[in-house]
Amino acid sequence: MPAPSSLAAWKSLQQRRRTHLPRSLRERFAADPGRAARMQASACGITLDYSKNLLDDDELVLLLRLADEADLASRIRAMFGGERINTTEVRAVLHVALRCPPGAHWPVGDLDVAAEVHAVRARMRTFCLQVRGGDWRGHGGERITDVVNIGIGGSDLGPAMVCEALADHAGDGPRVHFVSNVDGVHIGDVTRRCDPRSTLFVVASKTFTTQETLANAHAARAWLVGALGDEAAVARHFVAVSTNAAAVRDFGIDTANMFGFWDWVGGRFSLWSAIGLPIALALGPDRFDELLAGAHAMDEHFRTAPPAANLPVLMALLAIWNVNFLDAASQLVAPYHQRLHRLPAYLQQLDMESNGKSVRRDGTPVDCRTSPILWGEQGINGQHAYFQLVHQGTQLVPVDFIGVLDPGREDEALHRIAFANLVAQAEALMRGKTAAEAEAEMRAAGVPEERIAALLPHRVFSGDRPSNVVLLERLDPFTLGALVAAYEHRTFVQGVIWDVNSFDQWGVELGKQLAARVLAELDPHAAAPSADAHDASTRGLIERYRARPR
Numbered sequence: 303m304p305a306p307s308s309l310a311a312w313k314s315l316q317q318r319r320r321t322h323l324p325r326s327l328r329e330r331f332a333a334d335p336g337r338a339a340r341m342q343a344s345a346c347g348i349t350l351d352y353s354k355n356l357l358d359d360d361e362l363v364l365l366l367r368l369a370d371e372a373d374l375a376s377r378i379r380a381m382f383g384g385e386r387i388n389t390t391e392v393r394a395v396l397h398v399a400l401r402c403p404p405g406a407h408w409p410v411g412d413l414d415v416a417a418e419v420h421a422v423r424a425r426m427r428t429f430c431l432q433v434r435g436g437d438w439r440g441h442g443g444e445r446i447t448d449v450v451n452i453g454i455g456g457s458d459l460g461p462a463m464v465c466e467a468l469a470d471h472a473g474d475g476p477r478v479h480f481v482s483n484v485d486g487v488h489i490g491d492v493t494r495r496c497d498p499r500s501t502l503f504v505v506a507s508k509t510f511t512t513q514e515t516l517a518n519a520h521a522a523r524a525w526l527v528g529a530l531g532d533e534a535a536v537a538r539h540f541v542a543v544s545t546n547a548a549a550v551r552d553f554g555i556d557t558a559n560m561f562g563f564w565d566w567v568g569g570r571f572s573l574w575s576a577i578g579l580p581i582a583l584a585l586g587p588d589r590f591d592e593l594l595a596g597a598h599a600m601d602e603h604f605r606t607a608p609p610a611a612n613l614p615v616l617m618a619l620l621a622i623w624n625v626n627f628l629d630a631a632s633q634l635v636a637p638y639h640q641r642l643h644r645l646p647a648y649l650q651q652l653d654m655e656s657n658g659k660s661v662r663r664d665g666t667p668v669d670c671r672t673s674p675i676l677w678g679e680q681g682i683n684g685q686h687a688y689f690q691l692v693h694q695g696t697q698l699v700p701v702d703f704i705g706v707l708d709p710g711r712e713d714e715a716l717h718r719i720a721f722a723n724l725v726a727q728a729e730a731l732m733r734g735k736t737a738a739e740a741e742a743e744m745r746a747a748g749v750p751e752e753r754i755a756a757l758l759p760h761r762v763f764s765g766d767r768p769s770n771v772v773l774l775e776r777l778d779p780f781t782l783g784a785l786v787a788a789y790e791h792r793t794f795v796q797g798v799i800w801d802v803n804s805f806d807q808w809g810v811e812l813g814k815q816l817a818a819r820v821l822a823e824l825d826p827h828a829a830a831p832s833a834d835a836h837d838a839s840t841r842g843l844i845e846r847y848r849a850r851p852r
């Protein structure tokens with residue numbers, strides 16, 4: 303594929319950006335009563351209102367043409383068809399097959415991928431029902447009350463985010479905890495809250511070689527065996543989720559207690575696989591199936607809806623416009639729902655590990671900006687922290703406001719306050735406040751004339767700061783599944799336009815290699831690193847640790 307910037311539509315977008323002097327968004331809304339209704343797309347209980355972006359129909363047409371010139375349709379077909387689109391690892395990318403409905407077939411070559419998926423899902427269902435029903439018990443016969451997922455990255459963020467988001471749907475399932483940090487504090491905090499007799503550990507690692515996860519799993523095993531005084535207890539208190547049966551066996555977990563998945567599931571796309579086991583344990587297998595059904599519905603929408611009405615495609619093209627033509631270096635995600643407070647962290651891995659790349663698929667350097675820095679947390683807190691920068695700072699920060707219409711079981715009056723803030727923030731960023739408005743406001747408030755002049759520059763808001771509103775009918779498993787799948791496909795489409803491989807992550811390797819070496823050097827009984835082994839700063843840090851008081 304030619305470099306994105308050499309595509310005709312890219313050049314037209316650049317040209318338009320240079321020569322077209324658009325009116326303010328306020329004026330555009332005023333002049334075009336159909337704007338809001340037209341600039342919307344809906345699917346699977348989710349509505350995207352993108353009318354507060356700094357673009358008009360002409361740019362949108364060009365962006366859709368860009369997707370066409372980048373051959374998006376055939377790239378989508380290649381992914382769903384099981385082609386090895388992860389070329390550097392020579393792997394297919396089939397997380398979409400993980401959510402295919404019961405009875406479906408997913409032929410890839412001679413294999414029906416769906417048959418394997420459904421076989422694992424059936425085992426997960428049986429196991430979850432046993433644990434939740436009290437048929438699977440601890441070594442001493444106690445019912446399982448706590449599940450501790452030990453994993454990191456894709457083996458942590460997705461299940462942790464979903465378990466929090468859907469906590470209201472957990473019924474009487476076990477409490478689920480997540481341990482990812484290897485600092486000793488994380489596992490210590492969790493084990494102090496659990497009773498070893500009734501705790502089940504899920505060791506989740508695609509590779510089963512990840513240092514942090516294995517170290518925490520060993521610590522957990524030592525805690526359990528120490529407390530219960532019997533190695534045999536491991537069999538009832540540890541299960542594994544992995545693609546690496548040999549390593550699971552080496553760790554000492556019977557592979558009968560292992561739930562497998564496949565190399566065609568990327569870590570950050572794996573919550574739909576057996577990596578979702580803590581979700582199914584916490585919420586029950588029926589709710590897990592609903593989550594998968596929502597994601598599948600979004601897959602179907604993505605695969606079949608015309609690009610102009612295709613939610614993930616539109617989300618991706620809007621991001622491309624902001625990043626590559628309006629120079630936005632970051633993307634803020636602001637969910638206005640406490641249960642979605644881990645969503646930005648989850649999306650950080652999805653987006654930045656996928657598209658934080660500077661070479662194209664053929665290895666040549668990219669000539670445009672790729673993944674923006676995705677950041678954020680629950681929106682209300684953000685308003686009282688960093689929204690100042692979003693309103694009046696020097697950078698353009700596009701925002702995804704995520705709102706939920708149904709208050710669920712919570713107080714509607716409180717829910718309404720949060721929702722009002724979402725609407726108001728999006729409006730404020732778009733409208734801004736002119737000097738005349740700020741002046742009139744101060745005069746009405748009785749601010750003395752000489753103060754008005756001094757304060758005016760501080761009290762003007764430029765407006766024209768773009769945002770999407772992503773509105774969920776309700777926060778339930780189906781809609782959450784659809785939302786996450788929409789973001790997955792958005793990430794994929796952006797990668798297609800930028801022509802990067804969104805499915806590898808070589809960038810995390812170097813740090814891991816060096817960490818192994820540094821770990822050995824921190825041992826005060828080992829020889830100190832030689833003078834030329836590191837730069838002076840790195841050597842100084844190692845020496846400082848070795849020399850710390852003990």
Ligand SMILES: O=P(O)(O)OC[C@H]1O[C@H](O)[C@H](O)[C@@H](O)[C@@H]1O
Nearest residue numbers: 455456457507508509512569810
């Ligand atoms: O599931 P694991 O093999 O333990 O990998 C856990 C995580 O570690 C890596 O460093 C990768 O960057 C992530 O993509 C992955 O999700």
